[in-house]
Amino acid sequence: MKYTTRLLCLITLLISGIGFGQNLPKFVHVQGGTFTMGDEWGSGNKDQRPTHEVTLKSFNISQTEVTVAQYRYYCDATGTAMPKEPGWGWQDNHPIVNVSWQDAVNYTNWLSDKLGQKVRLPYEAEWEYAARGGNKSKGYKYSGADGIDEVGWYDGNSGKSPQAVASKKANELGLYDMSGNAWEWCMDIYGGDYYANSPKNNPRGEANGDANVIRGGGWHIGASFSSVAYRYGSPFTGEVYEYFGFRVASDKKE
Structure with a gap:
């Protein structure tokens, strides 16, 4: 059964071209809507509470984390x-890692010029809404399932390294690896008590602070860190890790 599932997934990837030699990210349109943001299961840290209603406008987000091949294409084009x-x-076909928040922003600025549209990192609320499946959400704890092994690479199955993007099941929107594989930088400045005061409409994070939000968990760490609600703030000092990556977003209507 596992072999058959993996084979079908591989055939789908070969047909769609996801993660195999694709130089630029493929975007998925996410229809705006209202959702409950935060830890609905009572198992997370206090920075994931209180749960609160958030309304977002429509946006686009990349189907996978930015890959090594895609980031190398940018480096070759810019001399980076x-x-x-x-x-x-x-x-x-692995997610790019060892990139800082600023490295990720520099990539989005280049991609904006390349595509002729504004590309950026996703805001934290957008990231969580997309990870939950947007307006198609089925209420899963992880992005696309209640069991992480179906949808994500973490320390229990990764073999101590990231794995090829889109090699697990997609979520309700057709997005891959939003639970596990590489942590993903968001635009927002992190605030531990931000949820108690955040705006209802299109929240954009704290105005001041010394850390940026990073989401999704990673290949090196336990499953609980890969829930759709888990959040973490990493100082934007230029530190890089073998488990920090990113995906990109835009506002352009498709």
Whole structure:
């Protein structure tokens, strides 16, 4: 059964071209709507509470995390050095890692010019709404399932490294790896008590602070960190890790 599922997934990827030699991210349109943001299961940290209603306008988000191949294409085009190579070596269809928040923003600025539209990192509320499946959400704890092994790479199944993007099941919107594989930078400045005061409509994070939001968990850490509600703030000091990556977003109507 597992072999059949993986084979069908591979056939789908080969047909769609996801993550295999694609130089630029593929976007998925996310219809705006209202959802409950935060830890609905009572199992997370206090920075995931209180749960609160959020309304978002429509946006687009990349179907996968930005891959090594996609980031190398940017580096070659701009003369930017590739990040420090991880111990397992660069694999083109893995998510790019060892990138700082500023590295990710620099990539979005280049992609904006390349596509002729404003590209950015997703805001935290957008990220969570997309991870939950948007207006197609079925209420899963992880992005696309209640069991993480169906949808994400974490320390229990990753083999101590990231894995090819889109090699697990997609969520309700056709988005991959929003639980596990690589942590994903968001635009927002992190605030531990932000949920108690955040605006209802299109929240954009704290006005001041010394850390940015990062979401989704990663290959190196337990499943609980990969829930759709889990959030973390990492100082934007230029530190990079072998488990920090990103995906991109835009506002353009498709």
